[in-house]
Amino acid sequence: MKRKFAICLICLLLAALMVLPVSAKSSRIQDFANLMTSEEDQYLEQWCNQFDIQYTMDVVILTVPNTMDFSPQDFADNFYENNGYADDGLIFLLDMGSRRWHISTSGTAIEALSDRDLEKIEQKIIPYFSEGTYFDGFCKFLDILPNYLEEDSGGNLLLAALIGAGIAGIVLLIMRSSMNTKRPQRSADTYEIDGSYHLNTHQDLFLYSRLSKQAKPKETSSGSTTHRSSSGRSHGGRGGSF
Amino acid sequence: MEQSTVLEFKCPCCNATLPFHGELQQMKCEYCDNVFDIDTLRTLAEEEIPKESPEIGWEEEEKETWDETQQNALRTFCCQACGGTLITDDHTAATFCPYCGNAAILPQRLTGGLKPEGVIPFKTTKEDAKAAFLKLCQGKPLLPKFFTSRQQVEKITGLYVPFWLYDCSADISGSYQATRVHTWSDRDYIYTKTDHYLLRRQARSAYSGIPMDGSSKMDDSFMESIEPYDYSQITDFDMAYLSGFLADKYDVEAKSGEDRIRQRVETSLDDHLQSTFLGFTTVLPTSRQVAIHHSKAKYVLLPVWVLNTRYNGKTYTFAMNGQTGKMTGRFPICPKRSAAWFCGLWAAATALVSLVQLAL
Incomplete structure (x- = not known):
């Protein structure tokens, strides 16, 4: 009896565990190539959590031994799309097999990280990976990322003063315009004798017609070039070798 | 078919000389392929001659002077x-x-x-x-x-x-070049069709x-x-x-x-005619005169x-x-008061814009 009861309890527990809500989102640090220790992974995981809180973006780091016949761009795109990450975010992929890296942006991160920004990030980060200091490289990446995500906001006193002067100027112009109510009459309409107006000729002659056509321009987003992944979602990004 | 007056017709679209097209019984332009009715062209040709605005005809009346x-x-x-x-x-x-x-x-x-x-x-x-x-x-x-x-x-x-x-009393007579423009588009192109008209008005x-x-x-x-x-x-x-x-x-x-x-x-007469130009995209006068x-x-x-x-x-x-x-x-503007108001408004507006910036 006791044994049966114990087995039932264990089965119930197992069942309960299975039914427990599992987070649909995978962890943000996916170190399949084992470039870092689990402590380092956890450290980076915490950091990425901060990013989520502060910028509502998923920053994902993915290292793999190979990309299985996919291009780094496709691999990064698909991994990001299929693992429950938010619509806004980015993924940093390191493929140890071909020694290629790729950053793929999604949602608001596409515009926030322009092609220029990604170029600058490349210049600063990739040397770390070329030398094999992977943890340092990712730390540096997460360190400089906020600089590019943040818009140059706040405290443009000069701009405020200029707009202020503009508004003051307009209000003053309105005040000045009421200082002269002189208005010459436009026409002699008031003095037209009722019923004296007659339209004698009203002729519209058709001459010829001309048809022209213009090709529609293709749409491009400013600052960031985009591509579509196999599932159809748009991504920005950049890749290279290390 | 000979014409009694030596009148050469020019194509209104591309200005080439128009030959008569026997089959269509109309004038056809060899360059732009447009076809025109002879009467239309004749009316158009008559319009080309500009006329001077005549002087106002005064009726002199005897006026009384003080006795x-x-x-x-x-x-x-x-x-x-x-x-x-x-x-x-x-x-x-x-x-x-x-x-x-x-x-x-x-x-x-x-x-x-x-x-x-x-x-x-x-x-x-x-x-x-x-x-x-x-x-x-x-x-x-x-x-x-x-x-x-x-x-x-x-x-x-x-x-x-x-x-x-x-x-x-006044007479206005004018002719106008008018266009009616239709635009539409499909997947690859934007199309523009322009119809050209000659308008004649007299009132x-x-x-x-x-x-x-x-x-x-x-x-x-x-x-x-x-x-x-x-x-x-x-x-x-x-x-x-x-x-x-x-x-x-x-x-x-x-x-x-x-x-x-x-x-x-x-201006009064032009306004009257304006209401007869409804539906046209552009209207340009080629000749217009008012006789008073x-x-x-x-x-x-x-x-x-x-x-x-x-x-x-x-x-x-x-x-x-x-x-x-x-x-x-017409009222004078006191420069001191003007300057004072400008500075006050400027300070207030700058403060307001800064607040808005911080809030965003």
Whole structure:
């Protein structure tokens, strides 16, 4: 009896565990190539959590031994799309097999990280990976990322003063315009004798017609070039070798 | 088929010479492939000749001048500073010039001059005029302080201003190049179809009582601003109306007002035609002329309350229609007050924009 009861309890527990809500989102640090220790992974995981809180973006780091016949761009795109990450975010992929890296942006991160920004990030980060200091490289990446995500906001006193002067100027112009109510009459309409107006000729002659056509321009987003992944979602990004 | 007149037709689209196309019985352009009806082309060719705007045909009427008794009963005053001449009756005296405020104003004998054919007597009082003036000055923070002082306001003068009232009839005839544009698009292209038209219009209308002030000292635009007057109240001139008021002696001939009258009549007729251009995208006149005829001018005196104030070397005028009470005015702007307001507004606006920036 006791044994049966114990087995039932264990089965119930197992069942309960299975039914427990599992987070649909995978962890943000996916170190399949084992470039870092689990402590380092956890450290980076915490950091990425901060990013989520502060910028509502998923920053994902993915290292793999190979990309299985996919291009780094496709691999990064698909991994990001299929693992429950938010619509806004980015993924940093390191493929140890071909020694290629790729950053793929999604949602608001596409515009926030322009092609220029990604170029600058490349210049600063990739040397770390070329030398094999992977943890340092990712730390540096997460360190400089906020600089590019943040818009140059706040405290443009000069701009405020200029707009202020503009508004003051307009209000003053309105005040000045009421200082002269002189208005010459436009026409002699008031003095037209009722019923004296007659339209004698009203002729519209058709001459010829001309048809022209213009090709529609293709749409491009400013600052960031985009591509579509196999599932159809748009991504920005950049890749290279290390 | 030979044509009786040697008239070469040009294609309205690309200006090439048009040959006759036997099969279509129309003119076809070899370059742009457009096909035209001969009658249309003939009408088009006739339109090309520009015509001069004819002179206004005046009907000269005999005008009365003052007779002996009238001349004796009237007095004129002449301002030594600005040369303004005013007429009034025996009992009224002018103590200052209503145009420049100068008090050096001397009586003179009336010599000749046209007698007015009609007059609209004053329907509003000096109190009405003063109240209206003060009301107009309200809510003008840029006004210098002394402007509404009692001393200043007291100087409002009731003045009969000489006007010419024009009656005329006018004809407009014009041809216009018009287009009608349709645009639509499909997946790859944006299409634009432009239909070209020739429009011909002809209309006539008649006008009565278009006013033009006959005094060079009164700004014409100011007098236009207090239009219109109700002409049903015009009565025959009587010297009794002058009592207590001044009248300006006219010094602008009826013919001098021609240009302005023509301008107003043309605008009126153009506006009428505008309503017949509905549905067209662009309309450009190729030829248009207005002929004004059967015109005559009547000389009348119309009542105006006037106050002229000098400030910083310039004269600022306030005028009110003595019959209807409609008013107009030009006011000086005190530079100190102007600067103070600008700085205040600037500070407030900058603070507001900074707050908005921080909130975003």
